[in-house]
Amino acid sequence: MRKPPHNPHDLGRHDLDDILGTIDEEVRQRFGEGKVADYIPSLADVPRDRFGIALALPDGAVHEAGHSRERFSIQSVSKVYTLTLALEAIGEELWKRVDREPSGDPFNSLVQLEYEKGIPRNPFMNAGALISADVILSNFEDAEATLLAFMRARSGNPDVGTDEVVARSERESGYRNVAVANFIRSFGNMDNDVQDVLDFYYLQCSLRMDCVDLARSVRYLADAGHCASSDVQVTTAEGATRINSLMMTAGTYDAAGDFAFYVGLPAKSGVGGGIVAVVPHVMGLSVWSPGLDEKGNSLLGRYALHRFTRMTGLSVF
Template sequence: MPPATPGAAREPIQNQFDISGLDLPDILGTINDEVRERFGEGKPADYIDALANVPLDRFGMALVTRDGDVHEVGDAREAFSIQSISKVHTVTMALDALGDDLWERVDREPSGDPFNSLIQLEYEKGIPRNPFMNAGALVVADVLLSAHERPEQALVDFVRARAGRVDIGADDVVAKSERESGYRNIATANFIRSYGNIHNAVDDVLDFYFLQCSLSMNCVDLARSMQFLACGGYCGVSGQQVVSAQMSTRINSLMMTAGTYDAAGDFAYYVGLPAKSGVGGGIVAVVPHVMSLCVWYPGLDEKGNSALGKYALHRFTQLTGLSVF
C-alpha cells in the first residue's frame, strides 16, 4: 500500500454514531483531488474483453448515511460493471432462503488464495472456503436457482429495491464477454458439481453467475444498496427489514475477512472497514451503524482490487476517524 498523503488525520470520534462534526463534502473533495493526481495506476481487468479498455481517468465516490443523506464526488453517477460486488447481494438472498443451512455447502473462512483459485476445492471436497471467492459464489448461485422460480428476476428486483432505482439491469456486452472468457469459472462449476455441491444444471448456474457479475450500477446506486448493512439489516431506501440485525453483522464480518480476496488482511490493516471489491474497479464498504460507501476506479492492483479505490477508502478512514478498530 503506498504511503498516505501527508496531512493531519482525525482522532477516532468518541461517538461512532455522531458524524455531525465531519465536513463530508470537504473530505470527499480532498480525496477526489488526491486520487486524480494519481490517475494511471493499476490496470483494467484485461482478461474480460468488455472491461479491458475502460479508461484510467475515472474516479467516483459516494456515501449514504444511516439517515439516507447522500454525499458524492467525481464520477459517482457513471455506471460500471459491478462484478463480484454482486456477491454481497446474492449471499444476502441465499441466507434469507436457507439461513445457517447455507454453511453446510460453503465455508466462512478466508481463502488466502486468488479469487478464482481451484486449489483448495479438491482438498476440501468441493466445499468453497467462502461465498465471495468465485467457487463460493457459484454455490450461492445454485442455491438461488433452487430457491426462486425466476432467479435472475429475483436478483434484479432485490438490487433495484436496495438501490431505489427501477432501471438497473445487466450489461449484455459484459455478460457475453464473461461467458466467452470464463473458462476457469466453467471448470470450477463442473468441479464442484463432481462433488455433488451444485444441484442444478451447470450451464444454468453459470448463466446466472455471469448475469450477476454483469450488473451495471454507479457509486450512488451501490452505496444505497449496501445501506441495510449499516442499519442493522433495515433498508431505508425501501423501508424493509432485509435481514436481521444479527445477520447484517455476520455479512459485514464476511466482508471484512474475505471481501477483498487474498488481500483481506492488508485491506483490514490499511482501511479497517468491511468491504467487497469487484474487478470492474468498484469497492463497497460499510461503517456499521453509520454509513455505506462505494468507490470506483478501474485500474486494479495485483490482487484484483481497485488500486486508487483502496487508497481513497484508506484516506477516508484517516480523515474521518471512522473505522471498526
C-alpha cells in the same frame, strides 16, 4: 487530564462534502495507476482516468464526489447481494455447502476445492458465489427477476439492469469458472445444471450501477438489516453482522488482511474497479476506479477508502 477522543459516530464534526472533495483531488493526481481487468475483454477498454465516491446515510442523505454517477460493471461486488438472497432462502443450511474462512488464494482458485471436497472456503470466492447462485436458482421461481428486483429495491433505482455485452464477454472468457463449477458438481455440491448456474453468475457480475446506487444498496448492512430505500427489513441484525464479518475477512480476496490493516472496514471489491464498504450503524460507502492492483482490487479505490477512514476516524478498529 487527557481529553477523551471524539466519538467517530458523531458525524456533526465532519464536513463530508469537503472530505470527499479532497479525496477526489488527491486521487486525480494519481490517475493512470493500476491495470484494468483485460482478461475480460469488455472491461479492457474502460479508461483508467475515472474515480467516483459516494456515501449514503440511514436518513437518506447522500454525499458524493467525482464520477459518482457513471455506471460500471459491479462484478464480484454482486456476491454480497446473492449471499443475502441465499441466506434468505435456506438460512444456516448454507454453511453446510460453503465455509466461512479466508482463502489466502486468488478469487478464481481451484486449489482448495480438491483438498476440501468441493466445499468453497467462503461465499466471496468465485467458487463460493457459484454455490449462492445454485441456491438462488433452486429456491426462487425466476432467479433473474428476483435479483433485479432486489437490486432495484436496495438502491432505490428502478433502472438498475445488466449489460449483455459484459455477460457475453464473461461467458466467452470464463474457462476457469467453467472448471470450478464442474469441479464443485463432481463432488455433489451443485444441484442445478452447471450452465444454468454459470449463466446466472455471469448475469450478476454484469449488473451496471454507479457509486450512489451501490452506497445506497449496501446501506442495509449498516443499519441492522433495514433498507432505507424500500423500508424493508432485508435481513436480521445478526444476519447483517455475519455478512459484515465475512466482508472483513474475505471480501477483498487474498488481500483481506492487508485491507483490514490499511482501511479497517468490511468491504467487497470487484474487478470492474468498484468497492463497497460498510461503517456499521453509520453508512454505506462506495468507490470506483478501474485500475486494479495485483490482487484484483481497485488500487485508487483502496487508497480513497484509506484516506476516508483516516480523515474521519470511521474505522471499526
